[in-house]
Amino acid sequence: MSGAPDWFTRGIGHIWLPYTQMQTAGDPLPVARTQGSRIYLADGRELIDGIASWWTACHGYNHPHIRAAVLEQLGLMPHVMFGGLVHEPALDLARRLAVLLPAGLTQVFFCDSGSVAVEVAMKMAVQFWLNKGITQRSRFVAFKGGYHGDTFATMSVCDPEEGMHGLFAKVLPQQIIAELPADAPAAQAFNALLERHAQELAGIIVEPLVQGAGGMLFHDAEVLRHLRAAADRHGLLLIFDEIFTGFGRTGTMFACEAADVTPDIITLSKALTGGTMGLGATLATRKVFEAFLSDAPNHALMHGPTFMANPLACAAANASLDLFESEPRLAQVAAIEAALARDLEPARSFPRVRDVRAKGAIGVVELDRINDPGALRRRFIEAGVFVRPIRNIVYLTPAFTIGEEDLNRLTGAVISVLEQWTRL
Ligand SMILES: *Cc1c(COP(=O)(O)O)cnc(C)c1O
Numbered sequence: 223m224s225g226a227p228d229w230f231t232r233g234i235g236h237i238w239l240p241y242t243q244m245q246t247a248g249d250p251l252p253v254a255r256t257q258g259s260r261i262y263l264a265d266g267r268e269l270i271d272g273i274a275s276w277w278t279a280c281h282g283y284n285h286p287h288i289r290a291a292v293l294e295q296l297g298l299m300p301h302v303m304f305g306g307l308v309h310e311p312a313l314d315l316a317r318r319l320a321v322l323l324p325a326g327l328t329q330v331f332f333c334d335s336g337s338v339a340v341e342v343a344m345k346m347a348v349q350f351w352l353n354k355g356i357t358q359r360s361r362f363v364a365f366k367g368g369y370h371g372d373t374f375a376t377m378s379v380c381d382p383e384e385g386m387h388g389l390f391a392k393v394l395p396q397q398i399i400a401e402l403p404a405d406a407p408a409a410q411a412f413n414a415l416l417e418r419h420a421q422e423l424a425g426i427i428v429e430p431l432v433q434g435a436g437g438m439l440f441h442d443a444e445v446l447r448h449l450r451a452a453a454d455r456h457g458l459l460l461i462f463d464e465i466f467t468g469f470g471r472t473g474t475m476f477a478c479e480a481a482d483v484t485p486d487i488i489t490l491s492k493a494l495t496g497g498t499m500g501l502g503a504t505l506a507t508r509k510v511f512e513a514f515l516s517d518a519p520n521h522a523l524m525h526g527p528t529f530m531a532n533p534l535a536c537a538a539a540n541a542s543l544d545l546f547e548s549e550p551r552l553a554q555v556a557a558i559e560a561a562l563a564r565d566l567e568p569a570r571s572f573p574r575v576r577d578v579r580a581k582g583a584i585g586v587v588e589l590d591r592i593n594d595p596g597a598l599r600r601r602f603i604e605a606g607v608f609v610r611p612i613r614n615i616v617y618l619t620p621a622f623t624i625g626e627e628d629l630n631r632l633t634g635a636v637i638s639v640l641e642q643w644t645r646l
Pocket residue numbers: 335336337338340369370371372429434435463464465466467491492
């Protein structure tokens with residue numbers, strides 16, 4: 223890349239990028255800094271950010287309140303191990319999360335990323351049964367369109383057809399992948415499936431209301447009530463993976479609130495620190511927790527990431543929760559939903575557009591397919607926006623603090639780029 227900074231030219235040959243065919247992919251963009259809803263490139267260009275760094279930066283980048291909290295914590299203690307030691311940022315955060323989430327989800331286990339939070343949830347569910355002396359309940363029901371992470375256990379509960387992990391099918395534990403019970407026939411089929419498999423199942427795992435990485439697929443709250451009832455009928459643990467939907471993204475603080483359903487275990491990450499750094503949390507009900515209380519040392523939860531409950535990350539998360547309390551985030555999300563629904567609507571009439579939809583701060587234009595996503599990404603960059611289509615969808619998940627003008631420019635760029643693209 224001409225005019226690229228020195229650090230770029232010297233280091234680029236050594237880097238291995240995510241989900242990227244390194245032989246054919248063009249160069250990534252060198253970023254110098256970020257602020258609010260803007261990404262500033264090393265060559266001086268600036269992009270309006272449509273993705274909020276994989277849905278994490280819900281208050282925009284570099285929010286002064288989060289920065290101040292992290293800086294203060296940095297002076298006191300950047301890290302201390304969480305084995306046998308605890309600290310104020312983690313205990314404050316645990317208490318605040320327990321208060322925010324539906325009553326009953328009171329026990330918090332911290333880790334360092336979303337995938338690990340899901341690994342811990344799955345391990346909790348399996349060990350819940352093992353600790354009761356029940357050894358055959360070790361499998362999960364998960365759903366088509368679902369995404370729960372890139373580590374081995376989490377890959378096994380992702381949609382196997384959706385491409386990202388298909389290569390590993392033979393080495394993954396075999397889970398049961400079902401259709402979401404979104405209508406009467408699917409609900410019947412789901413009930414029948416559980417009847418057949420209940421005795422070998424530890425639990426059910428689902429992304430409530432919106433399946434994110436699988437294609438921003440929306441479903442009704444009724445689906446979650448059906449899952450809760452089905453789980454209760456068979457004594458299964460219900461796991462909500464709110465790593466994407468948590469912290470306001472779908473319009474309520476957590477998606478489970480909209481359905482008025484309390485899962486047995488919930489996973490959080492992504493926007494937990496307001497996009498500042500990696501942190502994950504797995505919360506469980508007292509019922510789950512109590513299955514781990516006994517005289518037997520090996521009934522303890524056998525997990526402990528080195529950087530779990532990192533104090534800097536917990537300080538960032540506490541500051542992010544302050545902002546949800548002191549600033550009108552959910553009202554901003556509602557305004558973004560209205561703007562996305564209105565301003566993406568014109569795409570519905572473009573050839574090859576299959577659907578246009580919005581929920582909370584998520585806007586989606588679904589195409590029949592996107593043959594050359596790299597070329598489409600480049601068009602967006604030329605239009606001054608950072609948008610990263612996945613599979614057959616172009617989506618926007620901006621920061622909740624994005625200004626009206628920037629949001630206008632984002633939706634305007636999506637419409638004008640797609641208007642030309644869909645005619646090709
Ligand atoms: C991103 C995501 C994960 C994985 O989180 P990582 O931090 O990338 O490991 C898991 N579940 C859902 C729903 C996600 O969106």
